[in-house]
Amino acid sequence: MQGMDGDQVKAWEARCIEEQLPACAAACPLHLDARAMLEKVKAGDLVAAFAIYARVIPFPAIVSHICDHPCETACRRAEAGGALRIGAIERAIVEDAYPTLKRSAQRNRKPKRIAVIGGGLAGLTAAYDLAVKGHAVTVYEGDARPLERLYHDYDAAVLPPSAIDADLGQLSALGIDIRCRARVTSGRGPLGLDDLIDAHDAVLLAPGRGPVPNLAGSIRLTIDNRVYMDADSCATSHPKVFASPLHKMPPGVEVGPYSPVGAMYDGRKAALSVDRFLQGASLTANRVDDGSGDSCLYVNVARHDPVAIVEPSAPDQGYSRTEAIAEAARCFPCECKECVRACEFLKSYGLYPKRYIREIYNNDGIIMGNRKSNKMIDSCSMCGLCADICPNDLSMGDVVLEARRSMVRRGHMPPSHHDFALRDMAFARSDEVAFARPAPGATTSAYLFFPGCQLTASSPQHSAEIYAYLRERLPGGVAFVQDCCGAPAHWAGREELHGEVNAALTARWEALGRPEVITACASCLKMLGAFQPEMTVRSLWTVMEEKGWPTGAAPLPSGALAIHDPCTGRYAKDVQSAVRTFAGHLGAEVRELSGAERTTCCGFGGLAQFANAEVTDKIVDRRITEDSADYLTYCAMCRDNFARRGKRALHILDLAFPAGADPAARPDPGFSRRRDNRLAFRARMLTDLWGETVTEPAPDLALTIADDVRADMERKLILVEDVARTVAAAEAGSPRFRNVAKGVTVASHRHGSLTTWVEYTAAGDGFVVHRAWSHRMQVEARPS
Amino acid sequence: MSNTIPEGAGNPADLLCFACDVPLEMGKVEATYLGQKFPVDLPRCPKCGFVYVSEDLALGKMLRVEQALEDK
Numbered sequence: 137m138q139g140m141d142g143d144q145v146k147a148w149e150a151r152c153i154e155e156q157l158p159a160c161a162a163a164c165p166l167h168l169d170a171r172a173m174l175e176k177v178k179a180g181d182l183v184a185a186f187a188i189y190a191r192v193i194p195f196p197a198i199v200s201h202i203c204d205h206p207c208e209t210a211c212r213r214a215e216a217g218g219a220l221r222i223g224a225i226e227r228a229i230v231e232d233a234y235p236t237l238k239r240s241a242q243r244n245r246k247p248k249r250i251a252v253i254g255g256g257l258a259g260l261t262a263a264y265d266l267a268v269k270g271h272a273v274t275v276y277e278g279d280a281r282p283l284e285r286l287y288h289d290y291d292a293a294v295l296p297p298s299a300i301d302a303d304l305g306q307l308s309a310l311g312i313d314i315r316c317r318a319r320v321t322s323g324r325g326p327l328g329l330d331d332l333i334d335a336h337d338a339v340l341l342a343p344g345r346g347p348v349p350n351l352a353g354s355i356r357l358t359i360d361n362r363v364y365m366d367a368d369s370c371a372t373s374h375p376k377v378f379a380s381p382l383h384k385m386p387p388g389v390e391v392g393p394y395s396p397v398g399a400m401y402d403g404r405k406a407a408l409s410v411d412r413f414l415q416g417a418s419l420t421a422n423r424v425d426d427g428s429g430d431s432c433l434y435v436n437v438a439r440h441d442p443v444a445i446v447e448p449s450a451p452d453q454g455y456s457r458t459e460a461i462a463e464a465a466r467c468f469p470c471e472c473k474e475c476v477r478a479c480e481f482l483k484s485y486g487l488y489p490k491r492y493i494r495e496i497y498n499n500d501g502i503i504m505g506n507r508k509s510n511k512m513i514d515s516c517s518m519c520g521l522c523a524d525i526c527p528n529d530l531s532m533g534d535v536v537l538e539a540r541r542s543m544v545r546r547g548h549m550p551p552s553h554h555d556f557a558l559r560d561m562a563f564a565r566s567d568e569v570a571f572a573r574p575a576p577g578a579t580t581s582a583y584l585f586f587p588g589c590q591l592t593a594s595s596p597q598h599s600a601e602i603y604a605y606l607r608e609r610l611p612g613g614v615a616f617v618q619d620c621c622g623a624p625a626h627w628a629g630r631e632e633l634h635g636e637v638n639a640a641l642t643a644r645w646e647a648l649g650r651p652e653v654i655t656a657c658a659s660c661l662k663m664l665g666a667f668q669p670e671m672t673v674r675s676l677w678t679v680m681e682e683k684g685w686p687t688g689a690a691p692l693p694s695g696a697l698a699i700h701d702p703c704t705g706r707y708a709k710d711v712q713s714a715v716r717t718f719a720g721h722l723g724a725e726v727r728e729l730s731g732a733e734r735t736t737c738c739g740f741g742g743l744a745q746f747a748n749a750e751v752t753d754k755i756v757d758r759r760i761t762e763d764s765a766d767y768l769t770y771c772a773m774c775r776d777n778f779a780r781r782g783k784r785a786l787h788i789l790d791l792a793f794p795a796g797a798d799p800a801a802r803p804d805p806g807f808s809r810r811r812d813n814r815l816a817f818r819a820r821m822l823t824d825l826w827g828e829t830v831t832e833p834a835p836d837l838a839l840t841i842a843d844d845v846r847a848d849m850e851r852k853l854i855l856v857e858d859v860a861r862t863v864a865a866a867e868a869g870s871p872r873f874r875n876v877a878k879g880v881t882v883a884s885h886r887h888g889s890l891t892t893w894v895e896y897t898a899a900g901d902g903f904v905v906h907r908a909w910s911h912r913m914q915v916e917a918r919p920s
Numbered sequence: 921m922s923n924t925i926p927e928g929a930g931n932p933a934d935l936l937c938f939a940c941d942v943p944l945e946m947g948k949v950e951a952t953y954l955g956q957k958f959p960v961d962l963p964r965c966p967k968c969g970f971v972y973v974s975e976d977l978a979l980g981k982m983l984r985v986e987q988a989l990e991d992k
């Protein structure tokens with residue numbers, strides 16, 4: 137069976153830029169990870185910071201004094217108090233930790249002989265890189281000493297000669313042979329380029345910026361006497377000879393001003409070509425040494441308060457250790473993770489989408505073994521918040537939907553995650569509760585009211601009242617369809633089942649003469665809109681806005697209401713505005729929470745609450761503490777989930793069709809009462825409106841269940857129905873136990889893939905339920 | 921996976937089988953989930969073999985084993 141589409145997964149992964157280099161590292165031609173280095177400084181570990189620094193920088197002492205630090209120009213802290221003084225911090229690190237520097241060459245089983253012509257920063261960087269790789273390197277320098285330019289270009293106060301000497305000492309320790317006053321020319325002889333080429337496996341030219349007429353004849357030169365070379369591969373006219381290029385800094389500038397770190401980059405680039413050549417590898421394949429560049433890591437700088445740059449108390453000595461630590465603490469550090477900050481699900485697994493996507497794809501590819509990301513995949517509520525926040529519109533909901541579909545196709549979906557919700561959906565679609573009728577007395581239908589399975593389950597009287605309102609306002613007949621839109625099947629990744637639901641809905645709609653559909657539920661609106669292309673589907677709220685508001689309003693709760701939009705209606709702007717107008721019409725003073733586009737899920741979305749209630753409770757708990765006012769919603773599940781977590785919440789229909797003195801205190805009906813409400817609703821509607829004879833199903837057993845026991849059952853997803861079935865079976869003679877200590881009967885019953893246990897006592901004509909629990913595993917005594 | 925589920929199995933001494941009127945005893949039991957079978961020791965009626973799964977066991981170790989099998 138088909139797994140996830142690898143190309144699609146790659147495209148998703150690429151959208152999350154969290155792993156891109158931060159601005160400082162992207163701007164540094166050597167891509168020093170300043171963020172990681174500063175992190176260590178911040179923690180007071182300058183030795184570890186120095187290790188990060190020296191791993192990338194060939195001349196730590198020199199660079200700490202004279203680096204032209206393009207990282208600082210790029211640093212995003214500039215927008216909030218001033219760019220980090222990365223250069224000055226590096227100097228403090230070097231002061232503190234230089235003695236810990238240990239250079240050693242790798243063991244190389246086939247060391248080669250390499251001549252480097254030119255002992256400036258570029259040539260010596262190349263020599264260093266190749267020596268570290270275990271090659272035998274000889275440097276030929278025309279001047280009396282290497283790095284001559286540094287000795288006279290810089291004031292000793294800026295670059296103390298001792299710093300140069302220290303770094304050069306490290307080169308000798310690596311075994312690099314530096315020959316001075318050794319000016320190489322073309323042709324033959326001990327310093328003739330032709331002889332050097334013959335005597336070495338490769339030659340690297342690092343002549344700096346000046347012309348090299350002295351090399352004419354041995355290799356090809358340009359018209360202005362520079363080495364003729366390919367800037368990408370560093371190849372020259374001779375296959376064994378490579379040359380260091382001239383860095384483009386700042387990015388895009390052909391040849392910018394001299395940059396010490398740029399020169400080191402040039403040498404490193406040429407050394408990489410030499411190394412590839414010596415290994416017989418391609419000079420260009422998979423080569424991404426892009427030098428100094430821009431970062432595409434998104435950083436929300438506005439989140440950070442400005443902090444002023446730390447000024448050294450003795451400017452000519454640079455930062456003290458303490459000052460360096462204080463300055464390093466100003467590094468944000470740069471990261472995106474905007475979505476992670478907003479979503480409790482993303483936060484709870486400790487990483488960020490790029491990593492999650494990789495894990496999900498790996499999980500998908502597992503043939504044998506533990507699929508340890510299953511639960512994570514089923515914990516996303518597919519609410520779309522991350523996509524709204526992400527600078528690249530990455531939607532984790534899309535990713536997990538594909539993952540779930542693949543799990544279902546391959547039979548890897550853990551049954552416990554969605555069984556309960558799918559069973560609830562099957563019930564909502566069953567003949568016991570679903571029905572479709574043209575308006576009482578009508579044969580044709582211009583409209584169809586589709587309240588959605590949850591509104592009717594949560595507050596059936598509202599479905600009935602809205603239906604009466606619509607019949608009064610709309611001409612041409614308003615049919616009624618009580619059914620489920622199929623969202624649970626879609627969210628569960630059950631494509632086949634979802635297809636069946638859609639086909640059944642289409643058939644109902646066709647049978648009623650293809651009326652215009654009006655729904656009260658944001659999820660139904662979204663689902664029918666997406667999967668019933670032929671249907672015209674409208675939201676109840678926009679219809680009301682157009683046809684006039686229903687009359688009669690509740691006594692308002694005191695104070696303002698904070699409005700929460702359902703996540704499935706994140707972009708339904710007309711609906712959002714109609715609801716707000718409606719609330720105003722009802723006299724409510726409404727204030728915004730995050731605004732509709734940044735709304736969160738109540739946990740029902742994506743069926744996340746069934747796979748990971750811990751995470752969805754966190755999502756809801758965070759949402760309900762955003763404002764102390766009562767919440768106003770227009771989704772039954774949002775309202776009930778807020779109520780379940782202890783937040784006073786209203787459905788807007790609680791205001792429009794008053795019932796009870798304090799509708800915001802209405803408790804969450806829970807799954808069992810929702811089922812009862814659905815059953816009763818069908819019987820009542822068909823009897824009252826259509827004059828059919830339907831008896832309200834009455835429970836066979838009189839069960840007494842205390843509120844706390846009921847809440848505990850809800851948490852465990854155990855229905856009163858399951859408990860009743862268990863008690864009934866036991867009383868009819870099924871095996872059961874007596875707990876003599878507690879004086880209770882303990883019974884179990886297997887229904888479908890679940891065994892339900894109940895502790896109960898008989899009381900009068902009925903039974904008192906003390907607790908219930910369930911499991912999926914089957915246990916049987918082994919025949920002895 | 922271990923072949924016993926000892927932790928949280930409950931105190932069978934308090935329970936009497938309703939039909940046989942004898943206390944439960946620990947005994948060999950076969951657990952099955954998703955086509956996987958394995959032996960465990962659980963309290964059961966020594967006469968008719970009716971097995972008891974306590975709440976602690978159902979929501980503890982047994983749940984973890986179920987989840988592990990679901991992820992296989």
Ligand code: SF4
Pocket residue numbers: 151152153154434472473474475476488489490525526527528529530
């Ligand atoms: S918002 Fe999230 S998904 Fe998007 S780039 Fe940032 S970390 Fe990645």
Ligand code: SF4
Pocket residue numbers: 158159160161170171174210211212213220222466467468469470
């Ligand atoms: S704030 Fe820190 S991570 Fe970001 S660019 Fe500046 S130094 Fe680099």
Ligand code: SF4
Pocket residue numbers: 479480481482515516517518519520521522523531532533737
């Ligand atoms: S729960 Fe919502 S915000 Fe969080 S990852 Fe899933 S779709 Fe994105």
Ligand SMILES: [Zn+2]
Pocket residue numbers: 937938939940941965966967968969970
């Ligand atoms: Zn027995």
